[in-house]
Amino acid sequence: MPSQISVCFFVLEKFLRYCRLQFDKMENGLLCNFKHCRKKLEGHAWVTVCSHIFCDHDGREHFSNALICPACDYALKEKWAVLRINLNLSDHFKAMVLAGQKPEIIIEICSNALTFWNYQIYQESLYQEWVNKKLREQSLVAEQQYQELIGKLQAEIRTMKIKLEEAEKDARTVLDRYEELASKYNDKVRDNFKLVNNYESLRRRSVDSTFQQLPPKLMQKPQNEQSRILEKDGPFFGRFLDKSRHANSTSDNTYEHFFDQLLNESEEPEDDGSPVEKHNNNKNNNHDHQFVINLNRCGGSPLMKPIRRDNTSEFLFS
Structure with missing residues (x-):
């Protein structure tokens, strides 16, 4: 042309x-x-x-x-x-x-x-x-x-002018929608940040109060090598493992059952050197509440999920 x-x-x-x-x-x-x-x-x-x-x-x-x-x-x-x-x-x-x-x-x-x-x-x-x-x-x-x-x-x-006007109208609609979603997202982020802070505060208070109620005998390291071994992993947490059972295990981030009876008001029974077996033998006992604490850090954002299983309340920190 x-x-x-x-x-x-x-x-x-x-x-x-x-x-x-x-x-x-x-x-x-x-x-x-x-x-x-x-x-x-x-x-x-x-x-x-x-x-x-x-x-x-x-x-x-x-x-x-x-x-x-x-x-x-x-x-x-x-x-x-x-x-x-x-x-x-x-x-x-x-x-x-x-x-x-x-x-x-x-x-x-x-x-x-x-x-x-x-x-x-x-x-x-x-x-x-x-x-x-x-x-x-x-x-x-x-x-x-x-x-x-x-x-x-x-x-x-x-x-082209008509198409341009329609495109500008669509762009304004998308921009308004984006601003609306961005505002909602920012509100959700702020709410989530507050919830995380509240959760961390409550978790620290709960864990501190739990360890304060532990009998002093459980916090001492046994003298017998076949008994339970306390391995440090954090400022105030520990892991009890059966040495004979976990001799070949190299995982340091997984916590198994390491308390048998937590917050038991009765007198502490004598230590027989195998808490894991005692925990397995006490599964059929008539305990109304048995607590097992498991800690697993992923990405630096701990989340607590209550799980009920066989009359056992297990709190998982992930």
């Missing part, structure tokens, strides 16, 4: 330049009547009885092969039907060429020369009109294509 617009302007510019060039040529002299030449005549030229004139190059090349006018295909059989003339006559030749001729002959010669000149001007005007017509037709076609292109571009612009 843009190429058609450029063609339109190119045709108009070419037409104006051509017309200016042709008129300038006609003011300075005649033009070669050969179809593909059309150059200004200088020096010598070839004239025909059919009132056509050609440049020296085209006339010599054409008339050396055939005596036929290349402009109108007239047969030049007469002796003086085609003649090579000099366009740059000297002053002496001009003074002597018609000397001694009767006035009637001089007037006839001048009349024929003027008729030849007028014919050339007329033919050139016809040719220019024909060229003008062709260029106008091309300019009209180019203008029509240009108008069609303008209409299509305007329609596309209107369509």
Whole structure:
């Protein structure tokens, strides 16, 4: 489409330049009547009885092969039907060429020369009109294509404006929704932060009170190597393992059952060296509440989930 617009302007510019060039040529002299030449005549030229004139190059090349006018295909059989003339006559030749001729002959010669000149001007005007017509037709076609292109571009612009308005409306809707969700998310984050802080505070108080109620005997390390072993893992937590049972275990982050009876008001029974077995044997006892504490740190965010299983409340810290 843009190429058609450029063609339109190119045709108009070419037409104006051509017309200016042709008129300038006609003011300075005649033009070669050969179809593909059309150059200004200088020096010598070839004239025909059919009132056509050609440049020296085209006339010599054409008339050396055939005596036929290349402009109108007239047969030049007469002796003086085609003649090579000099366009740059000297002053002496001009003074002597018609000397001694009767006035009637001089007037006839001048009349024929003027008729030849007028014919050339007329033919050139016809040719220019024909060229003008062709260029106008091309300019009209180019203008029509240009108008069609303008209409299509305007329609596309209107369509793009509508789409742009719809896109802006959708963008505003999405932005409002995003701001709403962001506000809700920030509120949830603040609430979650408060809950985590409250949870940490309650957990610390609960664990501190639990260890304060433990009998002192449970906090002492047994002397027997086959008995329970206390392994430190934190500021006040411990893990009781059966050495014979967990000799090949390398896990330091998993806590098994390490208290048998927690917060038991009765007197502590004698230590037989295998708390795990005691815990397994006491599964069938009628204890209303048995607590097992398990600690597992994941990502630095402890969460407590109460789990009830076989009349046992197990608190998992994950």
